[in-house]
Amino acid sequence: MAGNGKNGAPLVYMENISRYFGLIAALENVYFTVDRGEIVGLLGDNGAGKSTLIKVLTGVHPATSGQIYFEGQPVRITSPKVARAMGIETVYQDLALVNLMSISRNFFLGRTPERRVGPVKLLDKETMNRLTVEALADIGIEIRRPEEEVLRMSGGERQSIAIGRAKYFGSKLLILDEPTSALSVGETRKVLGYTLEAKKAGLGVIFITHNIGHVYQVADRFTIISHGHKVGDFLKGEVSQEEISQMIMGGPVPERLVDVVAEREAQLRRLSEQMADRAAPIVIRQQARVRQRHWLIAGALIVLVLAIAGLLIGGGAFSEVEPTPTITPIPTIDMATVPDQVKNALDQLANDPDPGRRAIAASMLGADRFREWSGAAVEPLIAALKDPAHEVRAAAAKSLGKIADPRAIDPLQELLRDNYSNVRNAAAEALQVGFDLYCSDAEGCKPKGALH
Numbered sequence: 491m492a493g494n495g496k497n498g499a500p501l502v503y504m505e506n507i508s509r510y511f512g513l514i515a516a517l518e519n520v521y522f523t524v525d526r527g528e529i530v531g532l533l534g535d536n537g538a539g540k541s542t543l544i545k546v547l548t549g550v551h552p553a554t555s556g557q558i559y560f561e562g563q564p565v566r567i568t569s570p571k572v573a574r575a576m577g578i579e580t581v582y583q584d585l586a587l588v589n590l591m592s593i594s595r596n597f598f599l600g601r602t603p604e605r606r607v608g609p610v611k612l613l614d615k616e617t618m619n620r621l622t623v624e625a626l627a628d629i630g631i632e633i634r635r636p637e638e639e640v641l642r643m644s645g646g647e648r649q650s651i652a653i654g655r656a657k658y659f660g661s662k663l664l665i666l667d668e669p670t671s672a673l674s675v676g677e678t679r680k681v682l683g684y685t686l687e688a689k690k691a692g693l694g695v696i697f698i699t700h701n702i703g704h705v706y707q708v709a710d711r712f713t714i715i716s717h718g719h720k721v722g723d724f725l726k727g728e729v730s731q732e733e734i735s736q737m738i739m740g741g742p743v744p745e746r747l748v749d750v751v752a753e754r755e756a757q758l759r760r761l762s763e764q765m766a767d768r769a770a771p772i773v774i775r776q777q778a779r780v781r782q783r784h785w786l787i788a789g790a791l792i793v794l795v796l797a798i799a800g801l802l803i804g805g806g807a808f809s810e811v812e813p814t815p816t817i818t819p820i821p822t823i824d825m826a827t828v829p830d831q832v833k834n835a836l837d838q839l840a841n842d843p844d845p846g847r848r849a850i851a852a853s854m855l856g857a858d859r860f861r862e863w864s865g866a867a868v869e870p871l872i873a874a875l876k877d878p879a880h881e882v883r884a885a886a887a888k889s890l891g892k893i894a895d896p897r898a899i900d901p902l903q904e905l906l907r908d909n910y911s912n913v914r915n916a917a918a919e920a921l922q923v924g925f926d927l928y929c930s931d932a933e934g935c936k937p938k939g940a941l942h
């Protein structure tokens with residue numbers, strides 16, 4: 491399991507990760523690894539720390555301590571956006587897609603291809619629809635109507651879109667958090683099929699579930715955690731479904747496996763020494779290299795799809811499919827866990843009669859120190875884009891750019907036509923900073939790849 495990749499390093503190596511929420515230890519001293527072309531079932535009872543582990547990996551919650559290595563290099567993954575830029579596509583348990591958008595808009599979220607008609611820029615819906623149908627068909631997913639709202643899709647179909655995106659845009663790691671918990675048997679089987687497709691394409695896959703029956707068939711390996719502690723790594727074939735179920739429920743490691751599993755864990759911890767020998771590069775360089783590799787992985791697929799698609803849009807054939815990451819909404823969070831300072835700011839933003847104080851609240855909600863709570867701020871900030879005071883609209887736009895949740899893309903684009911130039915500028919800057927969209931009120935928005 492440890493390292494079939496470049497320099498013998500695993501795709502992901504999480505070293506000695508701990509994460510505390512106040513006094514609660516969600517994770518303690520956990521070592522975890524995934525390779526290219528490997529499906530790891532990440533298993534544990536509710537509250538075991540599974541979601542927290544992948545949120546640490548994708549920059550939603552910083553680890554309290556520990557280090558992450560991606561392709562053998564130490565990295566600092568400070569936000570979901572950074573994770574995506576590195577090639578990590580995540581379907582969070584709580585929220586994965588924007589329900590009111592069409593299937594194809596979701597597929598191209600944050601990277602919409604556009605077409606010029608005279609002086610006006612239009613979303614090229616036809617092209618988006620066609621490419622979406624083709625890319626999904628390529629991994630065996632038949633969709634009937636790409637212009638249909640995601641809301642109308644079944645749970646399994648929604649998962650499939652994210653999986654299709656991960657493969658199409660050349661991601662390296664696909665993370666699925668309880669993707670099958672709400673699905674029928676038939677739908678579950680389909681999602682498992684797509685998961686195998688992603689593996690065949692060379693992606694590493696982390697498949698989270700508390701129900702071993704959902705993942706036993708497709709996984710190569712199982713990592714079990716319990717109450718924030720790692721129980722062990724188990725290879726398929728050495729352990730039965732029943733035994734795994736017992737361990738998920740807190741039972742002991744089967745007698746015959748105790749030594750094997752302990753030795754495997756010791757080996758995993760020794761990887762630390764090899765990793766520590768490597769020079770620490772800066773994250774920016776890491777991303778540049780990832781982009782190049784994206785091109786290689788995605789290249790063949792893209793050329794094929796474009797060739798079939800035939801019509802190339804206004805010189806932007808490659809720019810619209812430049813393998814920069816897709817953007818996934820920030821997960822919503824439990825209000826009971828939100829600190830008072832943030833709650834007060836939310837309250838002020840919605841109710842304070844003084845526009846100055848509403849504006850301050852709007853900027854506070856985008857501050858880095860509250861990033862962990864931005865899931866609670868996205869919708870109130872979007873509502874504040876319609877505040878009667880221009881300084882509040884501008885501050886809300888700025889904060890939404892920092893948070894970079896895709897639900898803000900459309901409302902921010904509307905703000906490009908605001909009567910106040912400070913608001914228009916704030917919206918344009920937010921679209922650029924948060925979503926790599928280059929916008930002006932005169933010309934509309936272009937994805938970064940479309941610029942020359």
Ligand SMILES: Nc1ncnc2c1ncn2[C@@H]1O[C@H](COP(=O)(O)OP(=O)(O)O)[C@@H](O)[C@H]1O
Binds near residue numbers: 535538
């Ligand atoms: N944002 C948070 N604030 C406070 N506690 C949290 C937060 N997220 C998770 N926890 C706690 O951390 C533990 C692990 O949760 P989680 O990772 O969601 O478990 P799982 O995904 O395995 O069900 C639980 O005790 C949970 O209550």
Ligand SMILES: [Mg+2]
Binds near residue numbers: 540541542667
């Ligand atoms: Mg969870």
